[in-house]
Amino acid sequence: MPAKTKYELPLGAATREAFGKALVELGRTNPNVVALDADLSKSTYTAGFAKEFPARFIECGIAEANMIAIASGMASAGKIPFAASFSVFAMNKGFEQLRVTAAYPNVNLKVVGTHSGISIGEDGPSQMSVEDLSLACSLPGFTVLSPADEISMIELVKLAAAHVGPVFIRAGRPKVARIYEAGQPFTIGQAIELLEGSDVTLIATGLMVAESIRAAETLEAEGISARVIDFHTVKPLDREAIARAARETGAIVVSEEHLADAGLGVRVAQVVAESHPAPMEFVGIQNTYAESATPEQLLDKYGLLARDVAAAARRVVKRKR
Amino acid sequence: MQKTSDVAQLAAITKRMRRTAIEMITEAGSGHPGGSLSAAEIVTTLFFDVLRHDPDNPHWPDRDRFILSKGHCCPILYAVMAECGYCPKDQLMTLRKLGSMYQGHPDVRFLPALEASTGSLGLGLSLGLGMSLAARMNGGKSRSYVVLGDGEIQEGQIWEAAMAAPFLKVDNLVAIVDYNQIQLDGFVKDIMSLEPLADKWRGFGWHVVEAFGHDIAALQNAFGEASSMKGKPTCILAHTVKGKGVSFMENNPKFHGTAPTREECAKALQELA
Numbered sequence: 001m002p003a004k005t006k007y008e009l010p011l012g013a014a015t016r017e018a019f020g021k022a023l024v025e026l027g028r029t030n031p032n033v034v035a036l037d038a039d040l041s042k043s044t045y046t047a048g049f050a051k052e053f054p055a056r057f058i059e060c061g062i063a064e065a066n067m068i069a070i071a072s073g074m075a076s077a078g079k080i081p082f083a084a085s086f087s088v089f090a091m092n093k094g095f096e097q098l099r100v101t102a103a104y105p106n107v108n109l110k111v112v113g114t115h116s117g118i119s120i121g122e123d124g125p126s127q128m129s130v131e132d133l134s135l136a137c138s139l140p141g142f143t144v145l146s147p148a149d150e151i152s153m154i155e156l157v158k159l160a161a162a163h164v165g166p167v168f169i170r171a172g173r174p175k176v177a178r179i180y181e182a183g184q185p186f187t188i189g190q191a192i193e194l195l196e197g198s199d200v201t202l203i204a205t206g207l208m209v210a211e212s213i214r215a216a217e218t219l220e221a222e223g224i225s226a227r228v229i230d231f232h233t234v235k236p237l238d239r240e241a242i243a244r245a246a247r248e249t250g251a252i253v254v255s256e257e258h259l260a261d262a263g264l265g266v267r268v269a270q271v272v273a274e275s276h277p278a279p280m281e282f283v284g285i286q287n288t289y290a291e292s293a294t295p296e297q298l299l300d301k302y303g304l305l306a307r308d309v310a311a312a313a314r315r316v317v318k319r320k321r
Numbered sequence: 322m323q324k325t326s327d328v329a330q331l332a333a334i335t336k337r338m339r340r341t342a343i344e345m346i347t348e349a350g351s352g353h354p355g356g357s358l359s360a361a362e363i364v365t366t367l368f369f370d371v372l373r374h375d376p377d378n379p380h381w382p383d384r385d386r387f388i389l390s391k392g393h394c395c396p397i398l399y400a401v402m403a404e405c406g407y408c409p410k411d412q413l414m415t416l417r418k419l420g421s422m423y424q425g426h427p428d429v430r431f432l433p434a435l436e437a438s439t440g441s442l443g444l445g446l447s448l449g450l451g452m453s454l455a456a457r458m459n460g461g462k463s464r465s466y467v468v469l470g471d472g473e474i475q476e477g478q479i480w481e482a483a484m485a486a487p488f489l490k491v492d493n494l495v496a497i498v499d500y501n502q503i504q505l506d507g508f509v510k511d512i513m514s515l516e517p518l519a520d521k522w523r524g525f526g527w528h529v530v531e532a533f534g535h536d537i538a539a540l541q542n543a544f545g546e547a548s549s550m551k552g553k554p555t556c557i558l559a560h561t562v563k564g565k566g567v568s569f570m571e572n573n574p575k576f577h578g579t580a581p582t583r584e585e586c587a588k589a590l591q592e593l594a
Binding site for chain 1: 382386428429430436437438439440441444447448449450451452453454455456458459463465477478481482484485488489
């Protein structure tokens with residue numbers, strides 16, 4: 001057994017499960033909150049809301065495009081709809097609807113994509129969303145949230161409901177490490193520095209936050225001081241946190257369970273280029289689709305472990321002048 | 322605004338709306354006259370007789386909703402909304418010009434009294450369904466009216482919404498198909514036939530009313546029948562003539578998306594005098 005360190009992270013609930021819990025809590029406090037699903041309510045965890053508030057739940061059948069536009073119509077009529085599906089279906093099949101019925105008229109729609117990334121495992125690439133952050137961020141006016149653990153998901157769902165305007169929330173299938181204690185404050189658009197560090201900054205979102213914390217532990221043993229920042233909000237970006245990281249640590253690694261050339265990393269790079277140019281490395285899926293296997297095997301094969309973040313950190317530190 | 326159920330008055334308003342739409346499109350130099358003319362009686366009858374709405378209070382929560390899903394035919398909608406008092410008549414001729422509230426397709430950012438931004442075909446029925454569901458949850462009287470193009474319903478999402486609305490027993494939703502038989506590339510029957518169209522809607526669980534879409538009394542009856550229908554939505558198949566009212570535009574695919582010249586406009590206005 002490895003020694004218990006300050007980096008030890010207990011296993012928590014899946015973010016999709018936390019979403020379902022938060023949605024029920026919201027339903028109890030806000031009668032305007034409604035939910036929609038497309039025949040995946042047991043997987044997206046909207047089933048709890050459906051059970052407690054059947055009159056405020058719309059089962060849309062397997063028709064995601066229709067679901068998104070129905071939800072937009074409900075939002076236009078004053079409801080706060082949470083439309084949920086696997087992220088790959090909500091974003092890809094519903095993209096035109098998200099564009100024309102939500103982003104363009106700036107409608108108060110909340111879309112929740114579960115089963116994001118490749119950590120869904122055995123179901124394979126047709127069910128894996130590796131483009132969703134890119135798609136969501138490309139929509140003008142959208143807020144894009146990507147919580148790392150159950151605590152952040154619960155808080156961010158509440159903030160999403162209170163925010164007026166379209167929001168995409170990215171959730172995952174597997175149980176993930178618990179990063180936060182209950183009571184941790186969150187603000188949309190404000191990244192959270194989890195570990196202080198001066199040699200390199202590890203920026204991450206979703207389940208890569210835990211991997212980045214673990215990478216920081218490895219790096220510390222090697223004498224590299226790594227700052228770790230959780231970007232639970234991918235849009236709007238916390239530009240100040242990025243500029244400060246570039247200025248103070250002079251090197252940045254961005255890690256995401258998403259295509260590396262289309263998600264958080266390229267968005268952070270734009271801010272780095274505009275504010276304080278610094279060497280960067282990117283940990284993510286490299287211009288490919290994954291395959292069927294266990295989540296652990298996939299995260300290993302496609303390079304999304306602490307080991308990969310640490311390797312990128314070593315490379316980027318070497319590139320510092 | 323003065324609402325009326327008088328057919329002669331509604332016909333007179335419709336004729337003026339046709340003239341305004343033609344003038345707007347001519348002034349813009351581009352746009353879609355054919356579908357504006359085919360939908361003229363439908364839009365006028367809804368706004369001046371059927372809809373529960375208040376131009377002085379455009380965001381009254383329990384108002385009826387109107388969605389022009391075939392958004393390219395917005396000139397007729399803008400003309401009617403301006404006539405109702407939602408928006409200034411003296412700016413109608415700025416259609417499609419920089420900064421105009423009268424955008425090339427309906428845009429709620431520029432004209433907040435619109436219920437939806439449309440233009441990408443196939444989305445409006447789902448939006449109307451969402452608005453009807455919200456109204457039902459609120460226990461309100463609000464009904465949603467969605468005008469669909471016939472070519473538009475070749476889009477798959479229309480049939481997703483068509484399947485969902487009867488299943489959800491939504492009876493405060495009315496789809497009106499402007500069945501003018503022509504789309505951009507030619508006649509609907511040659512591009513992608515919709516027939517048997519009434520059977521399709523019935524098969525999906527809708528109450529279907531067929532009416533001549535330029536007969537105001539027939540439209541009034543159809544809307545009345547829709548309002549009394551319980552437990553299912555109503556589809557009004559409005560058989561119309563593309564370019565109705567202007568001889569050289571009628572049944573002419575060219576005027577789906579071509580603005581008239583000044584000379585053509587003058588001739589059209591003469592015919593609509």
